[in-house]
Amino acid sequence: MTDSRQKVLIAGGSSGMGLALARRCLDDGAQVTIVGRDAERLARACEQLGRPGLLRALAADISREEQVASLFERAGALDHIACTAADIQGAYALLPDLDMAAAQRAVASKVFGPLYLARHGAARLAPGGSLTFTSGIAAYRPQPRGAVVAAINAALEGLVRALAVELAPLRVNAVSPGWVDTPIWTHVAGDRKDEALQSMARRLPAGRVGRAGDIADAIAFLMANTFTTGTVLHVEGGHRLA
Numbered sequence: 001m002t003d004s005r006q007k008v009l010i011a012g013g014s015s016g017m018g019l020a021l022a023r024r025c026l027d028d029g030a031q032v033t034i035v036g037r038d039a040e041r042l043a044r045a046c047e048q049l050g051r052p053g054l055l056r057a058l059a060a061d062i063s064r065e066e067q068v069a070s071l072f073e074r075a076g077a078l079d080h081i082a083c084t085a086a087d088i089q090g091a092y093a094l095l096p097d098l099d100m101a102a103a104q105r106a107v108a109s110k111v112f113g114p115l116y117l118a119r120h121g122a123a124r125l126a127p128g129g130s131l132t133f134t135s136g137i138a139a140y141r142p143q144p145r146g147a148v149v150a151a152i153n154a155a156l157e158g159l160v161r162a163l164a165v166e167l168a169p170l171r172v173n174a175v176s177p178g179w180v181d182t183p184i185w186t187h188v189a190g191d192r193k194d195e196a197l198q199s200m201a202r203r204l205p206a207g208r209v210g211r212a213g214d215i216a217d218a219i220a221f222l223m224a225n226t227f228t229t230g231t232v233l234h235v236e237g238g239h240r241l242a
């Protein structure tokens with residue numbers, strides 16, 4: 001549980017896991033800033049979440065360092081930074097079909113984005129603060145078409161361990177989700193989303209795919225547990241065993 005009165009910034013908070021985390025933090029009484037690139041998507045998320053007194057939205061592209069620097073000037077003091085942002089559109093493809101510009105956008109959003117968030121955000125965090133990033137099962141159980149996503153998740157986990165050492169006593173962790181039913185699946189499987197998720201649910205020891213709230217709970221744990229740093233918390237229904 002996040003402490004009430006705490007200030008939490010969530011990059012990726014307008015959709016999927018980030019949106020679920022925003023809802024959870026607001027339920028705990030925290031002050032929440034959601035961040036994404038698309039102002040309309042942010043406005044829709046704010047409408048869904050309600051609580052205008054505790055919630056605000058700031059538009060920024062975390063893959064652009066100058067936008068991240070300006071984001072933190074606007075955001076003010078914080079207790080926790082969480083990042084679920086990812087731009088993997090076009091990056092899920094077999095090697096011959098891979099759009100290299102899309103691959104670079106994916107790297108920029110999931111590796112450079114977290115690096116910029118740490119570089120410009122760490123100094124804004126109160127003592128006891130934390131940064132939590134989101135890697136993913138593709139680093140452990142890659143599938144054909146998943147080379148770029150596997151690489152960025154693995155790189156992010158290395159970054160998390162290094163930042164946990166460099167930024168101590170701030171804590172830095174990652175959650176590694178398995179397959180979770182969120183809008184990102186449009187970019188992974190298109191029309192075959194339901195079929196892909198149902199078939200994975202049958203394979204998993206947990207007997208179902210993830211819900212955005214499962215990951216929000218895990219991030220809330222990583223924010224709150226002051227003896228956890230440099231860790232990757234796997235929330236994947238047993239996918240690494242399946």
Ligand SMILES: NC(=O)c1ccc[n+]([C@@H]2O[C@H](COP(=O)([O-])OP(=O)(O)OC[C@H]3O[C@@H](n4cnc5c(N)ncnc54)[C@H](OP(=O)(O)O)[C@@H]3O)[C@@H](O)[C@H]2O)c1
Nearest residue numbers: 012014015016017036037038061062085086136180182184
């Ligand atoms: N869903 C899964 O099955 C799964 C599995 C393993 C790992 N993951 C990882 O889990 C994380 C969350 O995924 P999700 O399923 O919740 O995704 P999602 O529903 O697509 O949400 C992604 C969020 O990130 C924002 N975003 C994307 N690029 C951004 C950028 N450059 N700067 C700022 N915001 C940006 C999006 O808003 P805008 O587009 O408006 O910027 C959106 O709010 C991702 O890192 C993903 O790789 C997901």
